[in-house]
Amino acid sequence: MVTYVDGATAPLKNNGQIRLYDATAFDGMRKAGQLTARCLDALDDFVKPGVTTDAIDAFVYDFGIANDAIPATLFYKGYRRSTCTSINHVVCHGIPNEKPLREGDIVNIDVTYIVDGWHGDSSRMYPVGDVRRAAERLIEVTHESLMRGIAAVKPGATTGDIGHAIQTYVEAERCSVVQDFCGHGLGRLFHDVPNILHYGRPGEGVELKPGMLFTIEPMVNLGRPHVKVLSDGWTAVTRDRSLSAQCEHSIGVTETGCEIFTASPGGLFTPRSLRG
Numbered sequence: 001m002v003t004y005v006d007g008a009t010a011p012l013k014n015n016g017q018i019r020l021y022d023a024t025a026f027d028g029m030r031k032a033g034q035l036t037a038r039c040l041d042a043l044d045d046f047v048k049p050g051v052t053t054d055a056i057d058a059f060v061y062d063f064g065i066a067n068d069a070i071p072a073t074l075f076y077k078g079y080r081r082s083t084c085t086s087i088n089h090v091v092c093h094g095i096p097n098e099k100p101l102r103e104g105d106i107v108n109i110d111v112t113y114i115v116d117g118w119h120g121d122s123s124r125m126y127p128v129g130d131v132r133r134a135a136e137r138l139i140e141v142t143h144e145s146l147m148r149g150i151a152a153v154k155p156g157a158t159t160g161d162i163g164h165a166i167q168t169y170v171e172a173e174r175c176s177v178v179q180d181f182c183g184h185g186l187g188r189l190f191h192d193v194p195n196i197l198h199y200g201r202p203g204e205g206v207e208l209k210p211g212m213l214f215t216i217e218p219m220v221n222l223g224r225p226h227v228k229v230l231s232d233g234w235t236a237v238t239r240d241r242s243l244s245a246q247c248e249h250s251i252g253v254t255e256t257g258c259e260i261f262t263a264s265p266g267g268l269f270t271p272r273s274l275r276g
Helices: 023-046 053-066 133-151 159-172
Strands: 004-006 018-020 084-087 090-092 106-115 118-127 183-185 192-196 213-216 219-221 227-229 236-238 244-246 249-253 258-260
Touching: 018 192, 023 053, 023 106, 023 118, 023 249, 023 258, 053 084, 053 106, 090 106, 090 219, 090 244, 106 133, 106 244, 118 133, 118 244, 133 159, 133 213, 133 219, 133 244, 133 249, 159 192, 192 213
Parallel strands: 004 018
Antiparallel strands: 084 090, 084 106, 090 236, 106 118, 118 249, 183 192, 183 213, 213 249, 219 244, 227 236, 249 258
């Protein structure tokens, strides 16, 4: 049975209870989310052919430290980097390294900053130079699927409504939704309940209530949905080596819908191919 608790007084651990947060928490999430969004905006001009993902990781670390924030992934469960950089057929959790980006690559950069104890978690897709139309379209579909999932968020709706909105759109576009990974609750914890599946049926899952905080972060493949995790224990790739993309926002459920904490201040979350 699902139970909801006051986020201000609940123990700081994932105990299966869904936290409902107040306006003070929303202020904290807004501050953390906007710092993450500003970093991702700043990367828009930084990502180009020849840049290494190590350099991107250093950029994210330095940006956080300069703004009194800690990258949440650094030393999280043994992970030793400040960001995840997932290129081409890497679905998620790609580890930065010395290999330079190449013209035509697409890369997801996933950043989470901890600001005053609150987690701002977001990721975006970056085309590296000129990319093939198929890759460009995949990014567009992934972005639109996220926005459709967010549009389904309101009190009384369910997590199944979110997944259904994403899955039906993606599959109608002849792409596939990765089912091995999901969005998650967050706040003062990096990963909390509930899990936000990116597939599902209307009316199923957990009921959404004002004060809930979570991420929506669909991973969409051009090919089949199946993935595998490499021997490093982190990097997930498509089994058929088809291209994969991901877009992620942190949101809070309000009385009338939701607030996106990680919205781009520069309007750069929209795929480059769709900007005016």
